[in-house]
Amino acid sequence: MAKRTYKLAEANSLALAPSSSPSEASTASRPLSLPFFHYDLHSIGLNHCYSCRLGKPIWIIRLLKTAIADFFPTFEASTVTTYTVSSPYSPTAFLAQIENIQDVMAVIASAPGKVLITGGYLVLERPNAGIVLSTNARFYAIVKPIYDELMPNSCLWSWTDLKLTSPQMGREAIYKMSLKHFTLQCTSSESRNPFVEYAVQYAVAAAYATFDNDKKDALQKLLLKGFDITILGGNDFYSYRNEIEARGLPLTPESLASLPPFSSITLNSSSGESCKPEVAKTGLGSSAAMTTAVVAALLNYLGVVNLSSSSGAQYQENLDVVHIIAQMAHCIAQGKVGSGFDVSSAVYGSHRYVRFSPQVISSAQNVIRALPLEEVVSDVLKGKWDHEKTKFSLPPLMNLLLGEPGTGGSSTPSMVGAVKKWQKADPQNSSNTWKQLSEANTTLEAQLNLLSKFAEEYWEIYKGVIYNCSMYQSEKWREQASETISQEIVKTLFGARDAMLNIRFHMREMGKAAGIPIEPESQTQLLDATMNMPGVLLAGVPGAGGFDAVFAVTLGDSGQNISKAWSSHNVLALLVREDPRGVSLENADPRTNQITSGISSISIV
Numbered sequence: 001m002a003k004r005t006y007k008l009a010e011a012n013s014l015a016l017a018p019s020s021s022p023s024e025a026s027t028a029s030r031p032l033s034l035p036f037f038h039y040d041l042h043s044i045g046l047n048h049c050y051s052c053r054l055g056k057p058i059w060i061i062r063l064l065k066t067a068i069a070d071f072f073p074t075f076e077a078s079t080v081t082t083y084t085v086s087s088p089y090s091p092t093a094f095l096a097q098i099e100n101i102q103d104v105m106a107v108i109a110s111a112p113g114k115v116l117i118t119g120g121y122l123v124l125e126r127p128n129a130g131i132v133l134s135t136n137a138r139f140y141a142i143v144k145p146i147y148d149e150l151m152p153n154s155c156l157w158s159w160t161d162l163k164l165t166s167p168q169m170g171r172e173a174i175y176k177m178s179l180k181h182f183t184l185q186c187t188s189s190e191s192r193n194p195f196v197e198y199a200v201q202y203a204v205a206a207a208y209a210t211f212d213n214d215k216k217d218a219l220q221k222l223l224l225k226g227f228d229i230t231i232l233g234g235n236d237f238y239s240y241r242n243e244i245e246a247r248g249l250p251l252t253p254e255s256l257a258s259l260p261p262f263s264s265i266t267l268n269s270s271s272g273e274s275c276k277p278e279v280a281k282t283g284l285g286s287s288a289a290m291t292t293a294v295v296a297a298l299l300n301y302l303g304v305v306n307l308s309s310s311s312g313a314q315y316q317e318n319l320d321v322v323h324i325i326a327q328m329a330h331c332i333a334q335g336k337v338g339s340g341f342d343v344s345s346a347v348y349g350s351h352r353y354v355r356f357s358p359q360v361i362s363s364a365q366n367v368i369r370a371l372p373l374e375e376v377v378s379d380v381l382k383g384k385w386d387h388e389k390t391k392f393s394l395p396p397l398m399n400l401l402l403g404e405p406g407t408g409g410s411s412t413p414s415m416v417g418a419v420k421k422w423q424k425a426d427p428q429n430s431s432n433t434w435k436q437l438s439e440a441n442t443t444l445e446a447q448l449n450l451l452s453k454f455a456e457e458y459w460e461i462y463k464g465v466i467y468n469c470s471m472y473q474s475e476k477w478r479e480q481a482s483e484t485i486s487q488e489i490v491k492t493l494f495g496a497r498d499a500m501l502n503i504r505f506h507m508r509e510m511g512k513a514a515g516i517p518i519e520p521e522s523q524t525q526l527l528d529a530t531m532n533m534p535g536v537l538l539a540g541v542p543g544a545g546g547f548d549a550v551f552a553v554t555l556g557d558s559g560q561n562i563s564k565a566w567s568s569h570n571v572l573a574l575l576v577r578e579d580p581r582g583v584s585l586e587n588a589d590p591r592t593n594q595i596t597s598g599i600s601s602i603s604i605v
């Protein structure tokens, strides 16, 4: 066969597009010029990896083969003798990644990060609602057995092994888990991860609580093989401003895109800055997405739920089980029952949320438990979960944009504590502010829903208005509308803007009264400047506010210009966008996808 070179057209899409020459192929759409390596997979020993995995093809080979087979339906493995790849990974790094990535037994689940655009603080109390958008930032959990075979006599053991790896934090913790009480003992001295620890305990207890005796025997065997759990958070969850500055790169999304996937996480120094959390984060809800991904992967692995077909009533019931176990684990690990919107969006995706009544998980909160964990979990599973989730998404042709003004974020629990203290100390003024905030939140939601309705009923007119307005500052929008429907649409755009301005005003008042920086002065200046940029509908501080990344809702294609304008304000536009998908199972280790998308060409000889 003649040597031919193909370009991998899209990240993660395995479609192969012919390219005219190898040199053209190797410059395929990479954001920044990284060093490229060209090598033949056989020469770096990939054949060996291929054959030593009990005859099971490892992902990379399988994916490459699928890609090639798609292109040449008659392709057979034996007809290809050489795969040459061009990749930003050196041969050693490529192999090291691949060695990490295999195993047919592995269950991989992912859950999204979120942005709470309305309802910060209020959503803590029923029946206030919050609008939460899930994002394309995803957290992954990979669960597989530690041992392929059961050890002799292992059926007599009452402990199993748990290994938890967080490569981005350089952490690995080893535990022993009691199969009787589901307690965990950390046998390595590494720092612990309470979110994952509770996720494991509750997921295993949920399996015992729901299985009949036959299934319990099989469960016991599976548990005795141990759990090997790897957690990986997408770069979007973390702040990389310092790295970008240290590398001398511009503060742009392109620089962010040039970072290796699943980069190491920067820890904030604990030099007395009480407002700074442990990890330098963007505020997308990493702990909730992590807990949800681990719970979903484990519940699937153990056979409690089956998320592999994503429709129907059974699927919804399965999601509800993941939601309950993830809420329990997240609340107990955090040491407080928050509103739960972040776990809810990690499970269900974008929606309008009303919290669950906190007493539904009170039996899990009793430190001195009279009941075995299995019964506690069973109780909570059967409890009256009264949270509400209503479909919500941004109106068409509108985009979510996030900008990071500083680095490191704020600590939410201390801000919530301050607001609660103010509510107690000044009940009258605080309830007044809450009432006005609640009205403004409702108005914004209504205006956005109305815009979606206009899009549905008058698509062409809607599209025209949005694209026209996307090019101008809001003060020029009225000039863009000549007839009644267009004028109504523009009026609704202003309705949404005004509601947001109201929300911001009352959030600032609340911050001043409670003595905390909900919309600090620096953010006010940034948000005012942003709302005056062409094509910006609205901007605000998400969730609890503070120094986390700010959000903007932009019209049409104006986002790119806003990223540039932010860059000149020393604000880093993130790569995050709205993605309404909630928790899901994945076909492959995300690091494999990154490898295949990092390969710009394959030459077949």
Ligand SMILES: Nc1ncnc2c1ncn2[C@@H]1O[C@H](COP(=O)(O)OP(=O)(O)O)[C@@H](O)[C@H]1O
Pocket (backbone or CB within 6 Å): 166, 168, 169, 193, 231, 232, 233, 237, 265, 277, 278, 279, 281, 282, 283, 284, 285, 286, 287, 288, 290
């Ligand atoms: N990749 C990771 N590996 C291990 N733990 C992580 C990882 N990402 C986040 N965490 C945990 O989650 C915590 C941050 O969660 P949280 O305070 O809820 O922030 P966020 O605003 O992102 O939700 C971190 O302090 C850490 O304990």
Ligand SMILES: C[C@@](O)(CCOP(=O)(O)OP(=O)(O)O)CC(=O)O
Pocket (backbone or CB within 6 Å): 116, 119, 120, 121, 122, 123, 124, 283, 284, 285, 286, 338, 339, 340, 341, 342, 412, 416, 542, 543, 544, 545
């Ligand atoms: C104050 C809140 O209503 C919203 C907090 O919103 P954030 O989005 O700031 O949350 P974290 O991910 O915990 O930082 C508290 C709550 O509802 O839990």
